[in-house]
Amino acid sequence: MEKIKVVIIGMGRMGKTRYDAMKRHGGYDIIGLCDTDPARGIYYKEPFYSDWKLCIDQCHADAVIVCTYNVVIPDIVCYALKKGCAVFSEKPPGRNLADTLKMQKACEGSICKILKFGFNHRYHNSVIEAKALVDSGILGDVVCARGVYGKAGTPAFPSEWRNDRAISGGGIMLDQGIHMLDLMYYFMGKFTDIQSSVNQLVWKDMDTEDSVFSILHTEDGKVASLHSSAIQWRHKFSLDLICSEGFISLNGLLTSTMSYGEERLTYYKKDLECKTGGLGQPIEHTMCFDTDESWDYEMKEFYDAVVRGKPVLQGTIGDAVNLMEMLEGIYHKNSIMQAE
Ligand SMILES: NC(=O)c1ccc[n+]([C@@H]2O[C@H](COP(=O)([O-])OP(=O)(O)OC[C@H]3O[C@@H](n4cnc5c(N)ncnc54)[C@H](O)[C@@H]3O)[C@@H](O)[C@H]2O)c1
Incomplete structure (x- = not known):
């Protein structure tokens, strides 16, 4: 297997x-690691840098x-691209x-032109199955969606770098809600009309939000509601996709802590003639997933782009620009707590 030489910064x-995902893949030769905190290097044998x-x-x-x-992401990414490196x-x-x-x-100005961002939720098995179901057309078009992604901030939450606006750029919406926004964008396209309520409801001493409610519309009339929360207290991931001919629901998400619960997909076709049950009770199909291979799928896609010249499919710079445009809309339009 051809190996690519990589360094990891952070x-x-x-x-x-x-x-770990690159080690499992086998096609990566990790030749350097870097972190400003020397304690991060003690478990590794690779050359370790602080700069x-x-x-x-x-x-x-x-x-x-x-x-x-x-x-620091933009400076490192731009420098690495300028040096001719592919960047994840x-x-x-x-x-x-x-x-x-x-x-x-x-x-655009780089020689290699390979840049991929880690939106790993698209590679969760429930999401992959949901996309296949939508693309098959058997449930018709996705016309609207409801998404909730919530966590409990830790006792140290207000002092984490994630809630220091100068370092992070935003709060729970930018940190975690962006994954839900990305999934809605993946299934429905870009949202061009955005209303939102950006709030500090409990963690009032932070300089970022702990809750965002947003109503999003696409140009072709699809609508989504999104709630991103750091005050859910019990971790929750839920995405309902309402289709013209049926319904898909994703509940739970496999993570290392298992705190979002079992990952499952439920779907049914609309059955107004009651062929599979009573009205309003069509036969429901459920799939449960017990492995999270999202990190592996992502590192495989990046490897294939670098070694085999395949296109980056998910997490492209185009996706990134679209997402950040939508985020600017969420933070700055109709919001109670302005981002800046
Ligand atoms: N894809 C996902 O689901 C997911 C999940 C968590 C975090 N993230 C993202 O990953 C990134 C890191 O998050 P994390 O949870 O690993 O945070 P972390 O705090 O655990 O690790 C970040 C590391 O970067 C190091 N660092 C900071 N500035 C540096 C610099 N200038 N040079 C070298 N090292 C530097 C820090 O010392 C720290 O060790 C963030 O951008 C975060 O949004 C993605």
């Missing part, structure tokens, strides 16, 4: 997750994996749209 939780520029300059990698805080970066694509556009420009 060896916190996601750096380790990506490291990301030095790491990129000295390692001469084919690809750079970026898993740092949001604020964690979401969000920077702190704001301006950051994302900067990376888009750098990608």
